[in-house]
Amino acid sequence: MTTRRHGTGRHSTGRHGGKLAHLAPERTLRRLELQVTRRLDGLLGGEHLGLLPGPGTELAEARLYQPGEDDVRHMDWAVTARTTTPHVRDLIADHELEAWALLDLTPSMDFGTATMTKRDLAVAALAAVGFLTVRLGDRAGAYLLHTDGTRRWPARTGKAALYALLHAALDSQSADDGTPRTPTRRPAPSPDLATAISSLDRGQTRRGLRVVISDFLAPDGTGPIPTGTPTGHDHPARPDWERPLRRLTARHQVLAIEIVDPRELDLPDVGLVEMTDPETGTVHEIVLNRRVRERYAAAATAQRDHIRAALRRAGTHHLVLRTDRDWIADIARFALRQRRAAGRHATTAGARP
Template identity: 80%
Template sequence: MTAPRRDDDKLAQLAPERTLRRLELQVTRRLDGLLNGEHLGLLPGPGTELAEARLYQPGEDDVRHMDWAVTARTTTPHVRDLVADHELEAWALVDLTPSMDFGTAAMVKRDLAVAALAAVGFLTVRLGDRVGAYLQHPGGLRRWPARTGKAALYALLQAVLDAPTEPGTGPPARMSGTTATAGAPHGDLAAAITSLARGQTRRGLRVVISDFLPPAGADPVTDPDAQPAWESPLRRLAARHQVLAVEVIDPRELDLPDVGLVEMTDPETGAVHEIVLSRRTRRRYAEAAAAQREHTRAALRRCGVHHLVLRTDRDWITDVARFAVRQRRAAGRAVSTAGVRP
């Protein structure tokens, strides 16, 4: 008998369908009409086609949906329901550059990216809609075509796990379903977002999963007014699509432990440095990390996208559930928070 592959075990642990179904029962089933229709998804949004008129329910219905013609004819307030959009496509851009292979807690950031993609994917394909992805790994940008069904989604998740971690290795055999995409060199998140926007013009959900770390040479601490290179293409993407930015972070990227002399390796360049983690060094590092996160948060806010933060030392399902509740509250709809820990 052949022992199961470790990656398969990891996939079952990161993206268990049963766990996501439990998430639906606890939170998303109580959130009426998510994504662009009757989806149990992460972002609020009604459909676009007009349906039948019905009586207005004070405190429950949005007055912007008031059907004034029927209201005038019947002298009773009526609203017009909206039919959900179907046959949608959700596209994700997954950052698989070397910095995503870092992790000091329950999982590395790449594994958490798989979990985020699984959450979006399973809550999208349940109604037969398609999910596709652009995978930005060291070999370049690869496009995974949009397909329906959970089997295709599991194949996509496995492709993310199998993506190479070293530059120049090229896509492995398991990624044979992908196609190369020009114009997005290694590590260039801005070019990858531009490729996603140009390649997929049909309106829908777009998810960008990354740690949003600045490239070598960019320093948001010394130049806080500098705009991230990815901000302009992300703003253009958000002008046409519903965009969710998933920021993946590890606790050691926010502060350093008091362990004295350590060797640190830059995962992007491979440079090794010996650093003494003194109290002053740790304090300056924490301040720089906080400034970088605030710089990213402000840029995403200017782009007008939804921002979900996932940490490798936290329960990602709980964070996704809290995010969904916040989005519904922000949309002005009452929700039940049963099953969501404060």
């Protein structure tokens, strides 16, 4: 089984609730904002709401010390001595920060077999990052990766600017727009994720949060696992986006949001099917018998394992969102895990002699 993009057959998504871009954009964005602010605001409280916790520099009010949760390095000894009760002084994260996202809008992101396409879920993830960023006046910008190039959207404050960014993402050209494809003609080379990450790294040097939203699959089908490499043997080649992502992580706090559709992990038992590669337009007729489905599932699992390993080596935080799951709940669980981990790390560091 070759390792071209798993699950990139063209599927109709209209029967699954409709694509976000086909709905009224203003209504869609307002619904997204309500979902994000209502559900995440209640779960992720704090002076500076965000997906990844980080220290600030501005002193806040003193409060009682919580054993096992607070960093002893933040102990307010003057208040502690005056009240004879341990107190810590919180740090408010710096305001007027910049969060930049790289949004993958290449043709493979148009695939979807559940409640939405990967593209729509990616836009929803961008909306979550954006709404949490502009909530306290921080600036949010983005790089939009299309088949015809990378478009830079400048970082601005306010909901109006964020809405304009999300409109641009929703209105971008779709692989399922009905345009006929000619698989016999070799498509023009399109910018890849590695190039886009390098552009983000070079173009934005001010330290801050960087979010890469993609399926992390190569458009030419090579991916992290070279064709012919047996699953579980040898060491497959590393993806070309790993090195620029590692450079980006060296200077910024980076969150990688991997977008996955369930049919990219396993195939149904439906017999003969036609699959179209949205990147090239190539059509394949495949009989989905038990052997093919088992080999596909094994290759897909190995591919995702190598993507996860590459992100771990690059030093990024890794969040997986699926088109068949409650993505807001997944974001909330991820953020809460990160905050608990940050608290444990701070407690361990403060307990060292």
